[in-house]
Every structure is written in C-alpha cells, then in structure tokens.
Amino acid sequence: MKIIGVDIGGTSIKSAIVDEEGQLLVRFSFRIDPRKSGEETLLELGKLINKTLLDNALSPKDISGIGIGCPGSINSTTGYCDYSNNLRWENLPVVAIVEKLTSIPSKVMNDANAAILGEVRLGAAKGYHSVVMLTLGTGVGGGLYLNDRLYEGNESKGAELGHSLLVMDGRECTCGRFGCLEAYASVSALIKDTLGAMRKDPKSAMWGYVGGDIAKVSGFTAFECAKKGDPSAQKVVDQYIRFLGEGCLNFINVFRPDAIVLGGGLSGQKEALTKPLVAYVASQGFGFGGSHSPKVDIVVSSLGNDAGILGAAALWMKV
Numbered sequence: 635m636k637i638i639g640v641d642i643g644g645t646s647i648k649s650a651i652v653d654e655e656g657q658l659l660v661r662f663s664f665r666i667d668p669r670k671s672g673e674e675t676l677l678e679l680g681k682l683i684n685k686t687l688l689d690n691a692l693s694p695k696d697i698s699g700i701g702i703g704c705p706g707s708i709n710s711t712t713g714y715c716d717y718s719n720n721l722r723w724e725n726l727p728v729v730a731i732v733e734k735l736t737s738i739p740s741k742v743m744n745d746a747n748a749a750i751l752g753e754v755r756l757g758a759a760k761g762y763h764s765v766v767m768l769t770l771g772t773g774v775g776g777g778l779y780l781n782d783r784l785y786e787g788n789e790s791k792g793a794e795l796g797h798s799l800l801v802m803d804g805r806e807c808t809c810g811r812f813g814c815l816e817a818y819a820s821v822s823a824l825i826k827d828t829l830g831a832m833r834k835d836p837k838s839a840m841w842g843y844v845g846g847d848i849a850k851v852s853g854f855t856a857f858e859c860a861k862k863g864d865p866s867a868q869k870v871v872d873q874y875i876r877f878l879g880e881g882c883l884n885f886i887n888v889f890r891p892d893a894i895v896l897g898g899g900l901s902g903q904k905e906a907l908t909k910p911l912v913a914y915v916a917s918q919g920f921g922f923g924g925s926h927s928p929k930v931d932i933v934v935s936s937l938g939n940d941a942g943i944l945g946a947a948a949l950w951m952k953v
C-alpha cells in the first residue's frame with residue numbers, strides 16, 4: 635500500500651505519493667492563492683490528488699491514507715483546523731473535505747507534531763522511545779513522543795515547549811508573556827543577540843562576514859564567525875548554547891527522553907550546535923540525578939526538505 639503525504643505551508647502545498655519505507659514516488663504541489671478560501675484551496679488539493687492518482691494508474695484503493703501536516707491550531711481528533719494564523723483558516727473541517735473529494739481516509743495534524751513522527755519513523759529519532767523535538771526557527775516549536783507514542787495533549791494543543799519559562803520577568807515573548815524559552819533560543823532571538831554583540835564590538839569579524847549589512851545577519855552569523863575565532867561571536871554562541879541548554883535540561887528533567895532532536899533552520903549548523911550543547915548538558919549531569927542519570931543523545935533532524943511530506947505520511951505508517 636502507498637500513502638499520500640501533504641505538507642501545507644504558508645505559501646504552497648507540497649505533496650507526494652510515498653511508500654511504506656518513506657520513498658517519495660511521485661511529487662505534486664501547487665501555490666496557495668491567498669485570495670481563495672480554505673475550502674477552495676482544499677478543493678484544489680483534492681482535485682490534484684485525484685488527477686495524480688489517475689495519471690499514475692492508481693486508484694484510491696491503492697492508498698492506505700492521506701496524511702496532512704498543517705501549521706496552526708489543529709485538532710487531530712476532530713480533523714479540524716481550528717485556527718491558522720499563517721493561512722487565515724478558521725474552523726475548517728480539513729479531513730471531512732479531503733475525504734469527501736478523494737474517497738481516501740485522511741488524517742490532519744499540526745505540522746510540528748507530524749515532524750517529530752517523521753523523525754521517529756524515518757529520520758534522526760529512529761529507534762528512540764521517548765523524544766523531545768525543538769524546532770529552532772522564527773520561534774521555538776515543540777514536539778513530544780513519549781514511551782513510544784506521540785503526545786499531543788488536550789485538543790492536540792500541547793507540546794508548546796518554546797513557551798515554557800526560562801527567565802522570570804525576562805524578555806517579552808511573541809505569546810505576550812515574559813521570559814519564555816522562545817525569547818532566548820529562537821533564531822530571531824539569536825539574531826537580536828548577534829546584532830547587539832556587533833554594535834558593542836565594531837572590530838568583530840561578524841561585520842566583515844555580512845559585508846557591513848546588518849540585514850544580512852542570520853542565525854548562522856555568530857556560529858560561522860566563532861568557528862574562525864572571533865571572540866564576540868564566540869560569546870554570542872556560548873550564551874545561546876546556555877539558553878538552549880537550560881531549556882533542554884528542563885525538558886530532560888520533566889520527560890527524561892532518550893533523545894532530543896533539533897530541527898529548523900539553525901539545525902543546519904549540525905555538530906557546531908550539538909557538540910557544545912551536549913557538553914553543556916553533560917556538565918549539568920544530564921539533569922536531575924547527576925551521575926545516576928541516563929545520558930541523553932542530542933541530534934539534528936535528518937529528513938531535510940522533505941521532512942514535512944514525510945512527517946505527514948508518517949501518520950499512516952506503522953512503527
């Protein structure tokens with residue numbers, strides 16, 4: 635049997651027919667027309683799925699299910715997109731619409747939760763039983779896979795790990811509270827800290843790295859210049875690792891995962907990110923219990939550009 639994985643993004647919908655091992659067999663996608671309603675966009679998706687099956691001499695009976703990863707507040711039990719700020723979708727019965735159009739059983743899930751499933755079934759978290767995933771991007775996304783099961787919480791609205799408190803009365807967070815991990819460990823926060831360090835040190839190599847253009851400062855700027863020995867860049871990286879490390883230690887103490895998977899743009903730093911992070915977490919005894927605590931592996935996500943499609947397809951994969 636084959637599976638259809640659908641990755642709904644802010645501007646386009648990327649999909650593929652996938653086999654049980656996660657091989658992408660046929661890709662298909664389209665750009666979301668922002669003038670169209672959610673229902674109209676899903677109508678387009680349903681039509682494209684039907685056409686792709688026909689073009690490849692497949693029938694709905696060859697497909698075990700359609701898995702859909704969607705940004706925003708998604709109730710995987712009811713199959714509704716309750717609210718998606720990116721898409722401006724509200725109270726949209728995603729599963730009912732897609733099932734009606736395609737006659738194929740469908741499931742929808744928040745894209746971050748689909749991502750951790752993908753990593754567990756096919757990627758960097760394969761073989762682990764309890765996994766915490768942190769997606770380091772504009773914000774800090776969270777995912778929890780505990781004792782061999784995805785944990786979503788009430789109405790699938792849990793695992794907002796980025797909005798756990800790191801500093802009381804600390805930096806203002808996008809959620810309206812003060813001191814959340816996201817306000818310290820997101821790429822947006824890292825960029826702010828990088829800019830702060832550059833302003834303090836006009837001789838920093840970071841200025842040369844971005845050609846004097848602060849609009850070019852990214853999450854990679856401090857990491858890349860620290861590799862070349864720039865002390866101000868190194869300070870930014872050290873501080874960032876401490877922020878993220880303390881966040882990881884909180885989650886280690888609460889969930890005691892056997893692995894933490896880091897996704898999002900910054901995970902492209904790979905060992906430059908995980909090595910100092912593991913060293914920091916190890917220096918704190920891997921959380922409560924000190925020398926009696928089990929170690930925690932910290933790895934970067936491995937599904938790359940297809941993580942969204944494969945995570946969605948993983949909704950229909952067996953462990």
Ligand SMILES: [Zn+2]
Nearest residue numbers: 797807809814
């Ligand atoms: Zn917050």
